[in-house]
Every structure is written in C-alpha cells, then in structure tokens.
Amino acid sequence: MNVWLVRTEDFNEKSLVKIEELLNAYDGPLTFNSHKHIIPTSISASGSIHPDEAMIYIADFRKSHKIAQTDFVCLYTNTRLTNNFFTHGDGLKNFMIHSADWGLYTNAGNEFPDAYLLYSNILKSFVYENYDMMYSHMHKDSSLGCYMDLCIHKREILLKLRTADICDKCLEHIHAKHIDGRIIGQILDAFEGLRKQLLFRNRLQLETKLSRLEITQKGRFILTDYGNIELKFSPLRKAIYKLFLESKQGYTMADLLDSDGKLIKLYQSFQPNKTTEELSTTIKNICDPHSMRIHEEISKINAEIVKKLGERISVNYIISGERGEKRKINYNSIKDKTY
Numbered sequence: 138m139n140v141w142l143v144r145t146e147d148f149n150e151k152s153l154v155k156i157e158e159l160l161n162a163y164d165g166p167l168t169f170n171s172h173k174h175i176i177p178t179s180i181s182a183s184g185s186i187h188p189d190e191a192m193i194y195i196a197d198f199r200k201s202h203k204i205a206q207t208d209f210v211c212l213y214t215n216t217r218l219t220n221n222f223f224t225h226g227d228g229l230k231n232f233m234i235h236s237a238d239w240g241l242y243t244n245a246g247n248e249f250p251d252a253y254l255l256y257s258n259i260l261k262s263f264v265y266e267n268y269d270m271m272y273s274h275m276h277k278d279s280s281l282g283c284y285m286d287l288c289i290h291k292r293e294i295l296l297k298l299r300t301a302d303i304c305d306k307c308l309e310h311i312h313a314k315h316i317d318g319r320i321i322g323q324i325l326d327a328f329e330g331l332r333k334q335l336l337f338r339n340r341l342q343l344e345t346k347l348s349r350l351e352i353t354q355k356g357r358f359i360l361t362d363y364g365n366i367e368l369k370f371s372p373l374r375k376a377i378y379k380l381f382l383e384s385k386q387g388y389t390m391a392d393l394l395d396s397d398g399k400l401i402k403l404y405q406s407f408q409p410n411k412t413t414e415e416l417s418t419t420i421k422n423i424c425d426p427h428s429m430r431i432h433e434e435i436s437k438i439n440a441e442i443v444k445k446l447g448e449r450i451s452v453n454y455i456i457s458g459e460r461g462e463k464r465k466i467n468y469n470s471i472k473d474k475t476y
C-alpha cells in the first residue's frame with residue numbers, strides 16, 4: 138500500500154526525504170514515497186491555504202500522476218492553514234500537514250512530529266469512515282496523550298509523540314474495525330519507534346546505553362534500541378561496514394587487499410543485480426593501495442554514523458584507527474551478538 142508524499146514550493150525537498158526515510162524505518166504493508174511533484178505556494182494569495190483548496194490540488198495531483206485510489210497522499214507545507222489547524226484530512230486518503238514552528242518546542246528535528254502526524258492520520262482513516270465521524274470522536278481534552286487528542290497547540294502534539302499512547306476507548310474502536318494486523322503493527326511500531334528516536338535526540342548528550350545493530354532481510358542497518366534509527370549506506374558501504382563488523386581484529390589497508398574475495402561476496406549480497414565481474418572490478422579499485430578510495434568510503438560511512446548518533450556515541454560504531462594501523466569498530470557487543 139503506497140503513501141505518496143508531496144510538498145508545496147516552500148517546503149524543502151531534503152526535509153521531505155528525511156521524513157520519507159523516517160516513515161520507512163518500520164516494516165509493514167505501508168510504503169512511503171516522496172514524489173517530485175511540487176504544488177506552488179502561489180496558490181494562496183492570502184499567505185495561507187484553505188484545507189479544501191489544498192484537497193483540490195491533491196485531487197489534481199492524483200489525476201495527473203494516475204495515483205491509485207487505494208493509495209494515500211500527504212501534502213507537507215510550511216504555509217499556514219486558514220483554520221490554523223496543523224493537519225487536515227478529507228476522509229478520502231488525502232492529508233495535509235503544516236510543518237512550520239516545531240522548532241519552538243523541540244530541537245530534535247521537524248521530521249519526528251511530521252512523521253508521527255502522518256502515521257496517526259493513516260490510523261484514523263482506517264478507524265473512522267469520514268472526517269465528521271473522526272472529528273466527533275477526537276478528545277477535546279488534549280492532555281490524555283492519546284493519538285486522538287485534539288491538539289490546539291503544537292506542543293500538545295509533541296506530548297502525544299512523547300507518550301505514543303492510545304487510550305482504552307480508542308483501542309476498542311481500532312479493535313472493532315478488524316484492520317489488517319500487519320498495518321496496525323507497523324503503525325504501533327512507528328509510534329513507539331518515533332517516540333524513542335525523539336527521546337534519543339533530546340537526550341543525546343546524556344545517553345549512555347548502546348543499541349544493538351540489526352541488518353534486516355532487506356539489507357537495512359537498523360539501530361533497534363534507538364527506535365529503529367537507520368544508518369543509510371550505499372551497497373558498497375554496507376559491504377565494507379559489514380566486513381568490519383564481522384572482524385574482531387579489524388584490518389589494515391594491506392589486509393583488505395587479501396580479503397577482497399570476502400568483500401566481493403558481501404557486496405554481491407547487497408547489490409545482487411550486478412555481475413560478478415562488475416562487482417570484482419569495483420572492489421579491486423577500492424582496495425588498490427595507490428588509491429584513496431577506501432579511505433573516502435570509510436570517511437563517508439563514519440560521517441553518516443556521526444550525523445545520526447552525534448559525536449559522543451558514535452565512537453562505539455565508527456570504523457576507527459590511524460592510517461597505516463589496523464582499523465576496526467570498537468564496540469564488540471554489536472559485533473558479537475546482535476546483528
């Protein structure tokens with residue numbers, strides 16, 4: 138089941154990709170895809186968008202890109218909604234989310250509430266047949282921490298995200314609908330995972346616990362105890378990182394040259410569509426002692442880890458060591474037990 142993410146002109150493309158990545162960190166039938174289509178901000182002369190108007194633009198988008206009726210569409214914007222809501226849905230699998238101003242309440246990154254709101258909108262659309270029915274069930278008291286709290290202030294949405302809770306009454310409604318368990322599982326995993334990631338970001342300076350690292354069947358590198366933070370690597374970097382994960386002693390660059398057979402096999406497991414010859418040429422180039430390629434690849438791997446985990450915790454996960462010496466990953470328990 139596809140969910141298409143589109144944006145208005147004033148919503149940064151990189152932010153949309155960040156949200157997409159975060160949404161896809163939880164396995165299940167829902168697949169999130171950021172779309173190149175842009176809705177011009179000039180649609181609103183008043184500086185705000187009327188939700189009904191936005192729904193018309195989404196309908197046009199659906200038509201021109203032949204989006205299946207069963208698919209969801211969510212429009213992200215930094216333009217205010219005329220009714221000052223943060224999110225709106227029409228009950229027909231179309232949503233919009235106003236993403237500005239989160240920075241006033243959290244330093245963790247807009248992508249967390251932006252992703253949470255979409256998962257929560259999708260859940261509501263499975264439980265309630267139309268907008269009016271959904272709205273009538275929303276808790277007018279926003280302090281329950283339930284996903285159905287009607288939040289007047291953005292900080293209340295962050296409270297919902299921190300609790301990731303669903304009250305007993307709402308659980309009953311969900312249960313009564315007999316929704317596909319895999320969809321519910323994915324949404325609940327996302328609620329819990331996003332909560333953990335948000336807390337992890339907020340406590341980055343204090344966090345001492347290290348997370349297990351899991352390589353999923355689809356070849357994704359997931360830090361399961363940090364709410365499924367994903368380390369995004371190219372297939373080549375996945376192969377190099379896994380090679381280091383599998384070695385206690387680590388490798389000097391000269392050792393790598395001798396391990397090229399192992400590296401080719403790992404590379405193949407992440408890049409099955411290339412021929413053995415192509416894979417082997419790439420690996421031979423990477424391991425060439427006269428080339429700087431391997432150092433560049435390791436720096437890129439480490440940069441991704443530092444970007445996701447911050448400097449302090451990253452020392453346990455990066456490939457470290459001076460040039461000329463053995464380079465290795467310090468944190469033994471992620472290597473021994475958990476991936």
Ligand SMILES: [Zn+2]
Pocket residue numbers: 276281283284285286303304305306307308
């Ligand atoms: Zn509730």
